[in-house]
Amino acid sequence: MHQLPQSYLRGRTVDQLPLDADYVDGILETVRCHNGSLPLWPLHRARLQRAGVLGGAYLAEIEQATLMSAAACPWAGAIARLRIGSIEGKACWDLAFRPLEMTREEQVGTRLFPCSTTLSVNGNLNLGCKTLARNRYNAAKAELPDRQCLDGLMLDSAGRVVESLRCNILARFGKEWVTPNLQRCGVRGVMREWLFSHTFWQVRDMDIAALCRADELALCNSVRGVLPVVEIVGYKTWSVGPETQRLQKLIVEKLW
Template sequence: MLNGNAASQIPINDRGLMLGDGFFTTIQIREGHLQLWPEHWSRIEECCQRLRLPLPHEEGLLTRLHGMASDQSRACIKLVLTRGSGGRGYSPLGCDQPNEMIGVFPFPLHYLTWRQQGVALGICKQRLGSSPMLAGLKTLNRLEQVLLKAELDESGLDEAVVLNTAGQVIEAVTANLFWRRDCVLYTPDLSLMGVRGVMRAWVLKQVARLGYDHAVVQAPLSSLLQADEVFMTNALMEVVPVTGIDDVEYPDHAFARQLQSLLAAPSHS
């Protein structure tokens, strides 16, 4: 769907295609319901504000999304907003008609297995660079993740830890990372790079109610390797226990299982 109408093509001069000038969010559909909509809407608001894009009307957007989700038992919706066409070179002047693209895609069923069995991680050789203007946002500029995923494909790994150039833990290739030591939950500081996922935001809201403290940290790999428990999150995989990183094993998945139980309840949708 393009701007509310059925479509399978976009204009060749769309700035999202030409310049990566836009952002996206991917929403899990379960029994026709959009999961974690408040967190997705917060992402949309922040991305529009920081990228200087017009904010869509929430009620109208929800009507369009629900129209595509209502007959889906398990799927995902990708919502892409671009600045549209126009401007001269990089300049956004004269771009007054953004493009909204909505598509429905199959749910990655291997995530269901990951949730139950967990997944082992490696450590990526490639490092993330600092990008404070875009840090935290799910922009259309995902070439770092494309190259990191190519590294995973070549290595045969399912997922891996990604560090920055200073050797600090930032995220996994397609997910946010959390680790627990005793009753404190840690997650990386994403103020200079990385993506602040909607499931990450949801998890941070649950920490206190489950009796834990949390800290957003700039931490070396050694901090992650010394954890009692590690898990990763994104909007589709939800909460996935990490069984090990290289030769370090994590048999304790207590906090991840508590979060999974909360997510199984209908009240979070």
């Protein structure tokens, strides 16, 4: 299978990339590449700037390499995985592309398994960046029953709904969309940010009981767009709703 060069240590090409655990204070951006472009890149860049770990020149270098690699991408749809941090005291970044494989989740929906592993509440304002410190997420993923569930539902230590293992959560109540409050913990996804700018949202705290009162439930991330949720295992089932489909159509029309 054809692979694009993988950049490491400010552009030096290597055959094998380091492990996530090799990075100190590592930041992760998972970016969808569509026909040689990165439609959500401005929001990814804004999140990197919000992290406060990159100087302007360093970010400009990474941005240039990322956009150039995307333009040369041989696949119509691909996933770019960008990691930034330090290894053995040296500033490092790497970039890898792989083809995007479409799944049936977009049409038939996904199921959520409530995980007992919780996310710690941040006493300071949560920047909402995705980091390479994935211990809690990996522990929660290990809880998923084999072949019974596609994603895990993550709560914080106070029992509030935060996110899934790989997506933000969208709940439809009557005529409005609601998404969990992420001021304490969780990833402020770029697709969530994009949807904020294209439709009306409320942000509020919710527990599982409140989530189950939703008329429609969905997930979103920067790679898959919007995914319907058809079940919280052990709690409730839903059908794929018309407002969820409307969001999916909006993304196709505006982004890809």
